[in-house]
Amino acid sequence: MEPPLTKHIIMLPFMAQGHLIPFLELAHQILHHNPSFTITIANSPLNINYLRSAIANHPSPPSQIHLKSLPFNTSDHGLPPNSENTDGLPLSQIIKLFHASAALETPFRVFINDVVSRSPLVCIISDIFMGWANGVAKSFGIANYSFTTGGAYGTTAYCSIWLNLPHRNLVDGGTHDEFPVPGFPESCRFTITQLHQYLRAADGKDEWSRFFQPQISLSLQSNGWLCNTVEEMESMGLEVLRNYIKLPVWCMGPLLPSKMLKNNSDSGSGIIGQRSGKQPGIQPEKCIEWLDSHPVGSVLYISFGSQNTISETQMMELAKGLEESKKPFIWVIRPPIGFDLKGDFQPDWLPIGFEDRIGKQGLVVRDWAPQLEILCHRSTGGFLTHCGWNSVMEGLSQGVPLIGWPLAAEQGYNAKMLVEEMGVCVVLARGVHSRVTKEEVSGMINVVLDRVEGGKGEDMRKKANKLKELISASVEGSSYKAMDDFLTTVISEF
Numbered sequence: 001m002e003p004p005l006t007k008h009i010i011m012l013p014f015m016a017q018g019h020l021i022p023f024l025e026l027a028h029q030i031l032h033h034n035p036s037f038t039i040t041i042a043n044s045p046l047n048i049n050y051l052r053s054a055i056a057n058h059p060s061p062p063s064q065i066h067l068k069s070l071p072f073n074t075s076d077h078g079l080p081p082n083s084e085n086t087d088g089l090p091l092s093q094i095i096k097l098f099h100a101s102a103a104l105e106t107p108f109r110v111f112i113n114d115v116v117s118r119s120p121l122v123c124i125i126s127d128i129f130m131g132w133a134n135g136v137a138k139s140f141g142i143a144n145y146s147f148t149t150g151g152a153y154g155t156t157a158y159c160s161i162w163l164n165l166p167h168r169n170l171v172d173g174g175t176h177d178e179f180p181v182p183g184f185p186e187s188c189r190f191t192i193t194q195l196h197q198y199l200r201a202a203d204g205k206d207e208w209s210r211f212f213q214p215q216i217s218l219s220l221q222s223n224g225w226l227c228n229t230v231e232e233m234e235s236m237g238l239e240v241l242r243n244y245i246k247l248p249v250w251c252m253g254p255l256l257p258s259k260m261l262k263n264n265s266d267s268g269s270g271i272i273g274q275r276s277g278k279q280p281g282i283q284p285e286k287c288i289e290w291l292d293s294h295p296v297g298s299v300l301y302i303s304f305g306s307q308n309t310i311s312e313t314q315m316m317e318l319a320k321g322l323e324e325s326k327k328p329f330i331w332v333i334r335p336p337i338g339f340d341l342k343g344d345f346q347p348d349w350l351p352i353g354f355e356d357r358i359g360k361q362g363l364v365v366r367d368w369a370p371q372l373e374i375l376c377h378r379s380t381g382g383f384l385t386h387c388g389w390n391s392v393m394e395g396l397s398q399g400v401p402l403i404g405w406p407l408a409a410e411q412g413y414n415a416k417m418l419v420e421e422m423g424v425c426v427v428l429a430r431g432v433h434s435r436v437t438k439e440e441v442s443g444m445i446n447v448v449l450d451r452v453e454g455g456k457g458e459d460m461r462k463k464a465n466k467l468k469e470l471i472s473a474s475v476e477g478s479s480y481k482a483m484d485d486f487l488t489t490v491i492s493e494f
Contacts, residue, residue: 006036006038007036007038007122007491008037008038008039008040008119008121009038009039009040009121009123009125009490010039010040010111010112010115010121010123010124010125011023011027011040011041011124011126011147012041012042012043012104012108012124012125012127012130013041013043013047013130014129014130014149015047015084015085015086015101016306017050017085017086017087017306017307018149018389018390019149020047020050020054020085021054021390022255022390023127024054024055025255026125026226026228026252026255027039027065028058028062028065029255030483030487031062031065033480033487034487035062035064037064037122037487038066039064039066040065040066040067041065041067041068042067042068042104042108042111043068043069043070043104044069044070045069045070045072045084046082046084047085048068048069050085055067059259068111070108070111071107072084072107076100076103077100079097079100080093085097086306086307087306088341088342089307089341090337090338090341091198091408094307095207095208098129099207099210099211101129101130108133109136109139112124112136112140112142116140116142122143123142123143123144123145123223123493123494124137124142124143124144124145125226126144126145126146126219126222127147128148128155128225129212129219130219131214131216131217131218131219132218134146134218134219134221134222135218137222143490143493144222145222145224145225145490146219146225147225147228148225148228149228149389149390150227150228150389150409150414151227151234151389151414152227152229152237152240152241152249153234153236153237153240153241153414153417153421154237154389154410154411154414155227155237155410156183156237156241157181157190157416159216159244159245160181160182160183160184161195161199162199162202162209162212162213163213163216163217164181164182165202165204165209166179166180166181166182166190167179167190167192167195167200168203170192178190178191182244183243183244184240185240190413190416193431193434194412194430196408196409196431197433220247222247223248223493224247224249224250224489225241225249226249226250227241227249227251227252228253228254228255228389228393229251229252229253229393230251230254230470230471230478231474231478231482232473232474232478233253233396233467233470233471234251237417237421238251250483250485251478251479251482252483252486253393253471253479254393254397254471255393256393256394256397257372258475259376260372260375260376260394260397260398261397261471261472261475281332281365281366281367281369282363282365282370283370284370284373287369287373287374288377290363291330291374291380293360294328294379296378296379296381297378297379297380297381297449297451298327298379298449299327299328299329299330299377299379299380299381299382300322300325300327300328300329300330300380300381300382300384300403300445300449301371301374301375301382301383301384302318302322302330302331302332302383302384302385303383303384303385303386303391304332304405305385305386305388305390305391305407307408308388308408309335309336309341310337310405311336311337311432312336312337312338312349314429314432315333315336315350316349317438318436318438318441319351319354320441321437321438321439321440321441321445322358322362322441322442323351323354323357323361323362324438324439325446326361327361327445327449328360328362328379329361329362329363330362330363330365330369330374331362331363331365332365332367332368333345333364333365333366334366335349337432345366371394375400376398380398380400381400381401381448381449381451381461382400382401382402382403382445382448382449383400383401383402384402384405384445385402385404385405386405386407386411387404387405387406387414387415387418388409388411389414392414392418393471395464396464396467396471397468397471397472398468399461399464399465399467399468401424401425401448401457401464402418402424402425403428403444403445404419404425404427405427405428405429406427406430406431407431407432415430422463423459423460423463424460425460426444426448426456426460428440428441428444
């Protein structure tokens with residue numbers, strides 16, 4: 001049965017968990033703000049299945065969210081079967097998926113034509129990596145808004161560096177060379193170590209540049225941008241973003257379940273539900289029971305997101321450092337880089353007898369963990385993260401200080417901002433090639449979890465708690481007003 005098309009919005013996320021889930025949360029928040037809309041999210045069949053599962057896990061899934069499966073054949077693009085998402089793909093294959101995503105344009109155009117032939121369409125909201133959607137929208141006379149699932153600072157750096165490749169001007173190619181980035185103040189310098197390996201080598205003609213440069217450029221032709229951030233949290237980042245893209249920017253953050261934003265100081269968080277639509281490697285109830293047995297702020301949570309992992313050597317040192325720190329921890333673990341991320345985890349990737357020895361000290365969780373429940377729990381005192389923006393927002397919404405280990409995308413720029421602008425993060429390593437020792441791991445964990453008044457850890461915690469308050473206040477403050485202004489704008493332009 002086709003959905004009613006009054007005040008219909010079509011959403012087009014990129015094919016990755018870190019993009020699909022914020023789009024779905026944005027749909028929930030639009031409908032919470034104004035339930036008179038109908039929203040259809042379009043994507044490839046496998047991603048639609050992910051979204052269907054995620055919607056089913058929502059406490060009260062709204063009937064106005066519909067899903068449209070667009071034909072997509074992975075074999076046409078040299079991808080393995082069932083590879084419609086970056087999840088589980090090695091880096092060498094991910095760029096193939098980026099290029100393959102443009103194949104959705106033709107079926108998407110057919111779908112839009114079918115929609116507008118029966119009823120007018122309010123607007124399209126497309127991922128900044130799906131810049132071609134602007135051309136589709138214009139051909140039908142429809143407004144298109146680009147949605148960045150990242151923060152303002154990280155998004156601006158990501159877009160500007162890909163479009164301008166400013167690091168190409170460096171002479172000796174040293175790993176610590178600093179360079180300015182167009183759009184940022186001259187005093188705000190970036191370094192080679194903050195760039196992903198493929199971006200470091202990019203020359204504008206490589207396969208990565210040939211995807212990102214045109215798609216970002218096309219997204220700059222949209223009617224405006226939506227950003228998953230909070231106005232008061234990223235004042236500097238939003239200033240550079242607005243000045244750089246010269247388009248209206250609406251702050252839609254925090255795109256988090258409402259239960260995450262309620263006070264969690266009295267008890268465990270309760271069950272929030274998996275946003276990913278995936279089954280966790282440990283039951284949330286068991287995880288909460290384990291957390292309940294530990295003091296407030298004593299546990300370190302470690303996760304590198306849905307598609308990232310570290311090297312075998314780094315994994316070994318991280319394990320040794322965790323054990324040496326003697327701090328309680330929950331570690332979401334998957335095979336190291338170079339191995340099948342969807343394959344079985346091999347015991348020899350960890351120190352001999354590691355899981356037996358850690359006993360009550362740690363939980364090692366395969367593949368997926370109930371991250372929202374863990375971060376909401378009062379016992380969680382630190383988060384070792386890849387600095388993906390969804391994880392950053394989830395952690396900071398709970399006032400949890402961060403240990404950064406950026407691995408890809410804009411994560412290095414997020415880490416830079418979290419350290420320099422916010423003071424809520426320390427960086428342990430960058431990428432899968434940096435050397436990490438167990439002493440560095442143990443030392444940094446103890447610094448961040450330290451609760452001594454006047455110490456580094458306590459200072460980070462105070463700053464993280466201030467951000468928690470800003471994020472919480474924005475739900476009925478600046479972000480509420482931004483949502484109201486955005487929906488008023490789209491209806492007036494319609």
